[in-house]
Amino acid sequence: MKQVSWRAGGCAAVLLGVMTVSGGCTDEETGFFIMGNVVVEPPECVASPDEGSVLHSSGLLDVALRPEYEASLLVGTQLTPRGDKTNLRTETMITTITGAEVRLYRDTGELDTEFTVPASGVLLPDGGAEPGFGIVTATLIPAATGIALAEELTSPNEVRSRVAQIVVFGKTIGGLDIETAPHSYVIRVCEGCLVDFPADAYDPTGGGCLPTDTGDNLVSPCRFGQDDPVDCRSCNSQNAFCQYPGGAPP
Secondary structure, X not given: OOOOOOOOOOOHHHHHOOOOOHHHEOOOOOOEEEEEEEOOOOOOOOOOOOOOOOEEOOEEEEOXXXXXXXXXXXXXXXXXXXXXXXXOEXXXXXXXXXXXXXXXXXXXXXXXXXXXXXXXXXEOOOOOOOOEEEEEEEEEEOHHHHHHHHHHOOOOOOOEEEEEEEEEEEEEOOXXXXXXXXXXXXXXXXXXXXXXXXXXXXXXXXXXXOOHHHOOOOOOOOOOOEOOXXXXXXXXXXXXXXXXXXXXXX
């Protein structure tokens, strides 16, 4: 299932780690790369563009709570600064991210879908030995795919996996097209597995989760329904999977 056309063209040489002048690509060997998906935590829920940021080793999407998976990608650049205030030369290597290409593969290695999504971010070149970093937010599993997977799953113990192969692309303010080498990220997909039923949320009369207003200081994840557990009291007013384990009364 192909949802959005795959972006044509691009800097093919960049994917091999070499950037050339031809085709509007950069004119030096350099690096433009994805390090991974940054962990964001409440209450700030801010992804830090720092090499030392904590990264998810893999993703988890609960399609009972949300259909799409979104990532905060830590992207690095080793483009060399060109600005020189002494000689009145402006900086041309600041990179504006415009999108991301994603190929989703099934557990078997078969291509499930491929699409291009809008993405945003700005990467500044670093004059030192270390690369510069920026955060690029992009959808890795679109809603249509999540909805289709929800129809396949029959219990919270059942899991599907998708491997997202991601390429982030953009343009420097000097007019050069750049893109990262492909980065692979595994996302497990379940239905109801992220809903947590803590002991103090148990309703002894109905056998399910207590009403929403019984919890004190409930903290919601930054991205509700992906990667982090969700207290059943925060969603049981409208979601059967938050009312009873498995989505049905015992």
